[in-house]
Amino acid sequence: MKKIEFIRNILEANEIIARRNQQLLDRHKVFAINIMSSPGAGKTSLIQQTLTRLKGRLSIAVVEGDVASTVDAEKVQSDAKAVIQINTRNMPESCSLMAAMIESALKDIPLDDIDLLLIENVGNLICPSEFILGEHKRVVISSLPEGDDKPIKYPLIFIDADAVIINKVDLLPHVDFDIDAFRHSVAGLHPETEIFELSCKTGEGVDRWCSWILAQVKSYATKQ
Amino acid sequence: MLHHMHEFGITENIVNIAVTKADEARASKVIQINLVVGEMSGFVPDCIQFYFDSLSKDTIAQGAMLHFQLVPTQLRCRNCSTIFQPRDTLWSCPKCRSQSIELSKGREFYIESMEVE
Numbered sequence: 001m002k003k004i005e006f007i008r009n010i011l012e013a014n015e016i017i018a019r020r021n022q023q024l025l026d027r028h029k030v031f032a033i034n035i036m037s038s039p040g041a042g043k044t045s046l047i048q049q050t051l052t053r054l055k056g057r058l059s060i061a062v063v064e065g066d067v068a069s070t071v072d073a074e075k076v077q078s079d080a081k082a083v084i085q086i087n088t089r090n091m092p093e094s095c096s097l098m099a100a101m102i103e104s105a106l107k108d109i110p111l112d113d114i115d116l117l118l119i120e121n122v123g124n125l126i127c128p129s130e131f132i133l134g135e136h137k138r139v140v141i142s143s144l145p146e147g148d149d150k151p152i153k154y155p156l157i158f159i160d161a162d163a164v165i166i167n168k169v170d171l172l173p174h175v176d177f178d179i180d181a182f183r184h185s186v187a188g189l190h191p192e193t194e195i196f197e198l199s200c201k202t203g204e205g206v207d208r209w210c211s212w213i214l215a216q217v218k219s220y221a222t223k224q
Numbered sequence: 225m226l227h228h229m230h231e232f233g234i235t236e237n238i239v240n241i242a243v244t245k246a247d248e249a250r251a252s253k254v255i256q257i258n259l260v261v262g263e264m265s266g267f268v269p270d271c272i273q274f275y276f277d278s279l280s281k282d283t284i285a286q287g288a289m290l291h292f293q294l295v296p297t298q299l300r301c302r303n304c305s306t307i308f309q310p311r312d313t314l315w316s317c318p319k320c321r322s323q324s325i326e327l328s329k330g331r332e333f334y335i336e337s338m339e340v341e
Contacts, residue, residue, distance in 0.1 A: 004249050005337045010259070013237045095230050126266045127230050130333075152313050156264060159327060188315065188323035191302070 014131050017099035021106060021134025028111035030061075031220045032119060033213070034097075034133050036157060037141035038150075039123030042167040044072045045200035046141060046209075047118050051079035053210045054116075058217060061109045063119045065097040072120065082109050088122055096127035102134055116217055125150065129157040137216060143167040144177040151185035158186055163194040165209065170199040231268060235275035241335055242285045251340030254285040258337045262295045264330035269294075297330035 009015070025032050035043050044064075051060055061082040064072045073085040084105040088094035091101070102119065109117070119135060121128045140161040142150045145168065151158040158164065164186050166179060183195055194212060198205030238257065246254050261267055269292040280286045300307050301317035302324040308317065315325040 001255055001339055001341045002249075002251075003337055003339050004245055004251075006245060006335070008241050008245075008335045010234055010237050010241070010333050010335060013240075014233075098230075098233065130230065130266050152315070155315070155327070156266070156331070184323060188325055191324060 011130065014099045017103050018132040018134040021099055021102050022136070024106060025111070025117065025134060025136075026224060028114075029221060029224045030111050030114055030117050031137075031217045032117040032133075032135040033137045033139055033216075034119045034121060034128075034135035035139050035141065036121045036125070036128045036161075037123060037143075038125050038146060041123070041141045041143040041146060042165075042200050043120045043123070043141060044075055046165065046167065046206075047076050047120060048079075049200050049203065049206045050118065050210060050213065051076060053206060054213065055079055057214065058115045059113055060116045060118060061114045063097075063102065063105050063109075063117065065101070065120055065122045067094050067122060081114050084108050095122060095124050096131050097121050097133055098131050099133050115221075116213070125154040125157050129154075129160060136220060137162040139163045139165065141165040141167050142182070144169065144171045144175045148177045148179070148182040148185075151182065151189055155189055158189045158193070161186075161190060161193050163196065163212065166195065166197045168199055168201070169197050169204065170202045230266075231271040232275050232279075234267060235272050235279050238272070238276065238290075238335065239279045239283060239285055242280075242288065242338060243283050245338060246284055246340050249340055252284060253341050254288040254338060255341060256289045256291055256339040257285075257335060258291045258293065258339075260293045260295060260332045260334050260336050262330040262332035263297045264327065265333045267333060293336070295329050295332045298328045300326045300328045302326055 037043050059081045062076050062080045064085045068089045070085045073083045077083050086101050138161050196209045242254050242257050273290050301322050303322035304320045306317050306319040316323045
């Protein structure tokens with residue numbers, strides 16, 4: 001018996017495809033955002049709001065990741081340039097999107113006609129933190145009914161987040177959610193994270209989020 | 225629950241790496257694979273071994289034991305640079321109480337070595 005010593009990252013296979021995805025996106029000057037949250041935090045609502053408000057200013061494609069159904073894809077259909085639904089139920093993994101799934105979705109997206117790709121990940125705060133997809137920015141949504149302790153319970157996904165959205169702020173009078181404590185936890189894990197307070201239902205705060213996207217896309221386009 | 229986790233694809237990667245490395249070393253059998261897994265990483269060792277036993281069938285890695293070295297979470301205070309291990313889920317520095325904390329260890333997930341014959 002002999003021992004072979006070598007260090008090999010087990011996630012490398014996913015990361016290689018993710019890098020390839022990003023190179024493809026960069027060739028076509030498409031800025032990509034990976035949107036993650038637990039189920040029901042408002043990923044689809046945020047995408048709908050974003051599409052409506054940025055219509056005419058950015059050409060946007062959406063990738064919808066769900067365990068099953070095309071419900072979310074149908075909701076965003078009208079305002080998006082292209083919508084690709086990925087159902088993970090029949091795949092070996094169903095808990096997160098993986099770079100290979102995005103690689104095949106990109107084949108069906110008219111990359112030359114779009115500026116922005118919004119990727120709605122599977123609702124889950126654990127698994128998506130392990131798998132990069134080729135995105136340029138990672139965004140996490142937390143909503144008031146979930147409680148303010150999510151960054152403490154699921155630190156990894158917040159450590160890597162470029163922006164964190166606090167959704168459903170219209171419910172503040174009805175739930176115990178300490179926004180300052182939440183902001184403090186997020187900033188502790190990643191001091192540079194942008195934090196947005198908004199409500200996809202009332203529209204409050206959504207413009208600030210959209211301005212952030214516009215600024216990100218603009219600064220990306222000048223770098224390419 | 226097993227089939228809802230992401231360990232399947234991960235275990236395929238482990239089998240592929242092991243078989244390739246064993247071939248390169250002209251080995252005929254993989255006896256043990258030593259993996260390093262951080263406490264914070266979202267991978268479940270029992271689940272990986274479960275998939276490994278079926279995914280390695282009819283390869284030279286069939287029957288190999290997976291050995292997991294678990295790395296405890298280690299944190300670093302951004303304010304005073306104290307290195308510490310968290311005592312509960314709230315990450316705060318034991319020295320200066322700051323909650324501005326970096327994860328310095330605990331996300332590892334790699335193969336470190338293999339025993340072959």
